[in-house]
Structures are given as structure tokens and as C-alpha cells.
Amino acid sequence: MSQPITACVLIIGNEILSGRTQDINLNHIAKTLGGWGIQIHEARVIPDDVDVIVSAVNQSRARFDYVFTTGGIGPTHDDITAQCIAQAFNVELMMHPDIAARIKQRPAPDDVMASRLLMARVPTGATLIDNPTGGPQGFAMENVYVMAGIPIIMQAMLSTLAGQLNSGPVVLSRSIRAFLGESQIAGELGKIQAKYSQVDIGSYPFFSNERYGTTLVIRGSDTDLLEQVAQDIMTTVRAAGESPEDLGLGA
Amino acid sequence: MSQPITACVLIIGNEILSGRTQDINLNHIAKTLGGWGIQIHEARVIPDDVDVIVSAVNQSRARFDYVFTTGGIGPTHDDITAQCIAQAFNVELMMHPDIAARIKQRPAPDDVMASRLLMARVPTGATLIDNPTGGPQGFAMENVYVMAGIPIIMQAMLSTLAGQLNSGPVVLSRSIRAFLGESQIAGELGKIQAKYSQVDIGSYPFFSNERYGTTLVIRGSDTDLLEQVAQDIMTTVRAAGESPEDLGLGA
Numbered sequence: 010m011s012q013p014i015t016a017c018v019l020i021i022g023n024e025i026l027s028g029r030t031q032d033i034n035l036n037h038i039a040k041t042l043g044g045w046g047i048q049i050h051e052a053r054v055i056p057d058d059v060d061v062i063v064s065a066v067n068q069s070r071a072r073f074d075y076v077f078t079t080g081g082i083g084p085t086h087d088d089i090t091a092q093c094i095a096q097a098f099n100v101e102l103m104m105h106p107d108i109a110a111r112i113k114q115r116p117a118p119d120d121v122m123a124s125r126l127l128m129a130r131v132p133t134g135a136t137l138i139d140n141p142t143g144g145p146q147g148f149a150m151e152n153v154y155v156m157a158g159i160p161i162i163m164q165a166m167l168s169t170l171a172g173q174l175n176s177g178p179v180v181l182s183r184s185i186r187a188f189l190g191e192s193q194i195a196g197e198l199g200k201i202q203a204k205y206s207q208v209d210i211g212s213y214p215f216f217s218n219e220r221y222g223t224t225l226v227i228r229g230s231d232t233d234l235l236e237q238v239a240q241d242i243m244t245t246v247r248a249a250g251e252s253p254e255d256l257g258l259g260a
Numbered sequence: 261m262s263q264p265i266t267a268c269v270l271i272i273g274n275e276i277l278s279g280r281t282q283d284i285n286l287n288h289i290a291k292t293l294g295g296w297g298i299q300i301h302e303a304r305v306i307p308d309d310v311d312v313i314v315s316a317v318n319q320s321r322a323r324f325d326y327v328f329t330t331g332g333i334g335p336t337h338d339d340i341t342a343q344c345i346a347q348a349f350n351v352e353l354m355m356h357p358d359i360a361a362r363i364k365q366r367p368a369p370d371d372v373m374a375s376r377l378l379m380a381r382v383p384t385g386a387t388l389i390d391n392p393t394g395g396p397q398g399f400a401m402e403n404v405y406v407m408a409g410i411p412i413i414m415q416a417m418l419s420t421l422a423g424q425l426n427s428g429p430v431v432l433s434r435s436i437r438a439f440l441g442e443s444q445i446a447g448e449l450g451k452i453q454a455k456y457s458q459v460d461i462g463s464y465p466f467f468s469n470e471r472y473g474t475t476l477v478i479r480g481s482d483t484d485l486l487e488q489v490a491q492d493i494m495t496t497v498r499a500a501g502e503s504p505e506d507l508g509l510g511a
Contacts, residue, residue, distance in 0.1 A: 024462055026300045028290030029433070029477065032283075035305065039279030049277045051312075054286065054303040057462075061302075084443045085463040086450035117443070124446035159465060182280065192335045192368070195375035199337035211275055211308075212336040214410060226280065 014177040016042055017069040018052040021062060021080040021090055022158055025054050034079045034163050041167055046176030047075060057081060062093040070097075070153050075174065077167075080158030082147065084124045090155055091148075095132035098150050102130045107137060108145050139169040178230035183239050184256035187246045188222040190214070197245040198225070205238050207231065224256075232258065265428040267293055268320040269303040272313060272331040272341055273409055276305050285330045285414050292418055297427030298326060308332060313344040321348075321404050326425065328418075331409030333398065335375045341406060342399075346383035349401050353381045358388060359396050390420040429481035434490050435507035438497040439473040441465075448496040449476070456489050458482065475507075483509070 018038055024030040032054065039049050050073060055061050062081075069076045081090030095102045108129035117125060128145040131137075138147035138154060140162065147156045147166045156166045187194075191212050202210045208229035215222050227238045235258065246253040269289055275281040283305065290300050301324060306312050313332075320327045332341030346353045359380035368376060379396040382388075389398035389405060391413065398407045398417045407417045438445075442463050453461045459480035466473050478489045486509065497504040 023460060023479070024464060024477070025286070026290060026303065027431070027433070027479065028287050028294055028300075029462075030464070031287045035276070036279050036282045039277060043279055049279075050307060052277065052305040056301060057460075083463065083465065084446045086446070086453050087460075087462050120447055121441075121443045124443040127446070180278070182278070190372075192372045192375040195335045195337070195378070196371055202337045209274060209308075209338075211280075211338050212334065213275060213281070214334065226275070228274070228278065 011177050014047045014075070014175050015050045015073045016047050016075040016077060017073040018049055019062075019065055019069060019076060019078040020052065020054045021057065021078055022054075023056050023087075025080075026056055033160055034158070037160065037164055038077055038079075038167065042077075043180060045171065045174060046179045047174060048177070048180060057087050057089060059089060059093055059096070062090065063097045066094060066097040066153060070151065074152060076153045078153065078155050079163050082128065082145075082155060082157055084127045088127070091130050091132065094135075094150055094153060094155060097153075098132055098134075100133040103133045104129050105131045105135070105137065105146075105148070111143075112145055138166050141165040141169065180228050180230055181232065181235060181258055183227045183235040183258050185225045185227075185239060185242050185246070186215075186222060186254040186256055187225070187249075187251045188220050189246060189249055189251050190221055191223050193249050194223070194225075194245055197248075198242070201238065201241050201245065204241075205234065207234060208238055210238070210242075262428050265298045265326070265426050266301045266324045267298050267326040267328060268324040269300055270313075270316055270320060270327060270329040271303065271305040272308065272329055273305075274307050274338075276331075277307055284411055285409070288411065288415055289328055289330075289418060293328075294431060296422065296425060297430045298425060299428070299431060308338050308340060310340060310344055310347070313341065314348045317345060317348040317404060321402065325403060327404045329404065329406050330414050333379065333396075333406060333408055335378045339378070342381050342383065345386075345401055345404060345406060348404075349383055349385075351384040354384045355380050356382045356386070356388065356397075356399070362394075363396055389417050392416040392420065431479050431481055432483065432486060432509055434478045434486040434509050436476045436478075436490060436493050436497070437466075437473060437505040437507055438476070438500075438502045439471050440497060440500055440502050441472055442474050444500050445474070445496055448499075449493070452489065452492050452496065455492075456485065459485060459489055461489070461493075 025032045081088045131148040135148040140146045142165045156163045211226040213224045243253040276283045332339045382399040386399040391397045393416045407414045462477040464475045494504040
């Protein structure tokens, strides 16, 4: 089996850390990359602070196959991601002609255009990530992919990377739901996990229809094995006196 | 002015990194701590992996005044937070009599009770965080606060810490909205930020009623200064030909 491909997501922005904004980018990136066979192993939410960003970029690009950043690529003083990436790679910022050309398509007074053109600055050597919304492009430096923070723009940029990245085995999940408390099956579940080390079994309690229940999620790349583990878990649920609900296989 | 008090949030769980679950705990913790005068400087989402958790706990407890963790304190094999905290502090796990007593209030067969009592294990020397939902308590080791991952339980636990933690100045935010592209005021906004270094000015584009606009958020602890900066920004918006909408002061 091919090696897993790993990724780290860096969510850049004071507004996430202050609670002003609820991040939804991590979830979208996780689902999208998961479908491409890339597993997120860590995500960090960091402030608009040069030293923190540079250090996080350099740590994560060394540890993971890919790094994806969101936020901080607009035209205002608090948009410092491009300069931080340049600093992390020890290169100069340059005005990218393709981004500048796109920005200049929409006319504006000189001072406004000067501000807009700040979005054309990329680290020297960067390649572009297209932006199907029509706005300025994102960019990649080696294994670091720099995208917008606004979800609809980030999603558009990410979609253009389909088929462009190295991928490992796609991790599938098979889920089973039961109206049982976690403790009622914890012992047996631990034995099943110990028996099948190639899958990860997660147990997630929920409260629905005035009853407590548990969703059991089996994650792995081998569908036959997922089926076998699912059968073992359903047998355990039945032995505890409840009917398992098989939620089936999802990416 | 008193020193800022800093915090790091560690969100523990494969289900967040795989995209199965959308985290909403960070946002709640950020707003709650912000109101108490504690600023989150970083958040990390990390997998159910002993080495990663132990390392993240040890790094963050040394760097920040407080560390808050969510997730991994249930009764199943994938709930490893308590043992990781014990390992990070180099102490043994112990059965806490107060948690055990609460768990034993609800009768269960021996094997189920044995699983439930796994939730009574805390690192030796830990103090408890009460759980107003009636379930097992969370715990604190020095400056590390360990809470449940289920939002309603985490929120209940966090609420019991009100008034119990060191606090710094509360950072307030004053927001102004305008139907202007960011580039139309980026230059002036940068000058205002340079003039007032004691506040942080953030610029957040939005799309509403078919028009693009920008929300400008001024964050700082001095209300007079926030007012002064807000007036400068509103003057800038008017000079750009738009009417600013003053969203006022919020925590």
C-alpha cells in the first residue's frame, strides 16, 4: 500500500482567535483533501503576527507533506501572509505579472489601484493557484499553498488543485449508530480495536430523541476490512441488547 | 495597565481533523475567555495520538498562561487525554474519589461500571472542574484545564471557572461597516493603524445585498481610544464617498 500523504492547515487571523469569526475552512479542507487521499494531521489557528506565522510555516513545511494556509492575502495592513511566506523561505516579494494583469482589468483611481496591487505580491519563485471567482490568485511556494480566508474564495481556489497533488490511499469511514451509552460497549470496543490495528475506531456520543447514543466510526483504506470490523461491532451492539443502525460507507 | 493573560486551546480529536465534525468549541471558549480578560494566542487541532498530545501540552503550558483542552475524556479506548496529561506532567493516573462517587450514583452492571470508572482517572495532584450537567467532572493540572469535547458539556464545565482564573484587561471591539471595497480605504487605514499602535485594526470583507463591503474592527482596552480611532475611520469612509455604519462597542 502507498504511504499516507500528510497535511497541516494554518488558519491565520486574529478574528478566529478572538471569537469574532467561526472558522469553517478547516472542515471543508479536511473533507476535500480526505477525498483526494491526503490526511490532515494537524491544524493551527495563529494570529496576524509575523514571527508566529514565519515560525509556524517553517515548522509545518518540514514536518508534513503539504501545508495549506487560509487568510491574510487581502490589500490591507493586517494582510501579511505573503510577506511572511517570503520571509520563511528567505526570498524577496515580487509583483506577479499575471495577478497584476487580472487586477488591472477592473479600472480604479490610482490610490485604490495601488492598494489592490498589494495583492499581486508573491514570494519570488511562487506558482499561482487559480481563483475561479475572478479575484486575485493565491500562490504556492514548494509544499506551502496559500489561499484566501473568505470561505467561498478559499473553496474556489482549493477546487483548482484537484488532481494536482500527490495522493495516498483514501481513508474511508464506515459508521454505525446505536442507542447505547459509550460505557456499555467500551470494553468490547477496545478489544475490537486491539484486534484490528489497521483501522481506527472512534466512538462519538450523541443525544437524540431524548435518548443517549453512540456513533462508532471505523476509518481505514481497505473496504473488506472495514466490513469485517463493522460486523464485529454490530455483533457487540446486539449482544448489549440494542439494534445497530448501519450508516454505511462514506468518504 | 495590567499584563495581558494568554491562553492556548488544544482541540483533541481525529474527528475534527478528518472533517467528520465541525469544531464549535474554540469559538465559544474564545468569546468566554475574552470576556474574562484572557486572550487566546493560539489554538491547535491535534489527533488522538499520545506523543503528539504530550508534546503539544508541554510546549503550550510553558508558552502561555493557560491551556484549555477539549476532547478525549470519555470511557472508550480512543479517550486518552487524561493519560497524556499525566505523562506530560510525569505523574501517575489515580482514581479520583469524587468523580468515582458521582459515577457510582447511577447503577450499572459490573463491566459497564468498570468502563465508566475509567472517566474517574485523573493525573495525581489534579483538581476538579465541576460538570453542571451531572456527568463526570473535568480536571486541572497546574495551568492546564481539561474539558469534555461535547459542546454542551464543555460549555457547562467552562462556566464553572468564571472568577477562578487570573485575568488581564478585557479587550473590547468597536466595529464599523461600510459598503466599500477594502482597497478603497486600505491606504488610509494603514496610516490610522500606524498612528494608534495600542489598538489592532482588522479589515474583513463581506458580500451583502448584492454589494461588497468591509467591516472594520478596532480592538483595544481603552474605550476613549477606541472612540477616537472609530471617529478617524468614519471620517475616512466618508472621504471615500460612503456612509459608515457604526456597529458600536461589543466585548
